[in-house]
Amino acid sequence: MSPLRPRPPAPRTPVAPDAVRAAARYWTTGVAVLTARDGDEVFAKTVSSFTTLSLDPPLVSVAVAAHSPLAAAVRADGRYAVSVLAADQQGVGRRFATPGAGRALGMFTTVPMHTEVTGAPVLDHCLAWFDCRLKAVLPGGDHALLIGEVLAADGRPGEPLLYHDGQYRQLTAQHAMTSTGAHA
Numbered sequence: 001m002s003p004l005r006p007r008p009p010a011p012r013t014p015v016a017p018d019a020v021r022a023a024a025r026y027w028t029t030g031v032a033v034l035t036a037r038d039g040d041e042v043f044a045k046t047v048s049s050f051t052t053l054s055l056d057p058p059l060v061s062v063a064v065a066a067h068s069p070l071a072a073a074v075r076a077d078g079r080y081a082v083s084v085l086a087a088d089q090q091g092v093g094r095r096f097a098t099p100g101a102g103r104a105l106g107m108f109t110t111v112p113m114h115t116e117v118t119g120a121p122v123l124d125h126c127l128a129w130f131d132c133r134l135k136a137v138l139p140g141g142d143h144a145l146l147i148g149e150v151l152a153a154d155g156r157p158g159e160p161l162l163y164h165d166g167q168y169r170q171l172t173a174q175h176a177m178t179s180t181g182a183h184a
């Protein structure tokens, strides 16, 4: 960081991926699992790029590796779900971040899931879920930004699973802020 000086010319080239990675690790997020089906196959991937995009109409977004089998399944089937993980679901987060582990025939045997409205798999015992119909796919470099119309959603109070500085973490009561924010 340096004091404000007259504006230097803007650099002409973007930073290297490692520079973005080095900064982005300090952006604290929740942890969710993106799920979809395509024919007999089911797909799941741990994601932190989930965002509630719009309330009216109800839209959510998530960025997924553009050339992943899951992205292909969402494009083909047009339906998917996002399940927000609870603090005690760290094992599920790790599993679906493991290369090759997020694909199965029929259903995942060790991670129970069910369906809600669209037929996309929703994780049992998650903190919240969003059941979506694909509305648009925007190009985002090596990722694709999935924009989904929320057809059903629900949540329950509980400890969320967090991710910060390359580690899974959880909130603690001592760290809760007492004032409420302006954004409800």
Ligand SMILES: Cc1cc2nc3c(=O)[nH]c(=O)nc-3n(C[C@H](O)[C@H](O)[C@H](O)COP(=O)(O)O)c2cc1C
Pocket (backbone or CB within 6 Å): 031, 044, 045, 046, 047, 048, 049, 050, 063, 064, 065, 068, 096, 097, 098, 099, 100, 101, 102, 143, 163
């Ligand atoms: C906390 C966390 C958040 C992640 N967020 C995303 C994400 O938003 N989008 C994505 O495509 N991959 C994300 N990943 C990476 C994928 O989970 C991981 O690369 C993928 O599941 C590896 O399996 P595959 O190679 O079989 O696809 C995240 C990983 C972790 C640990």
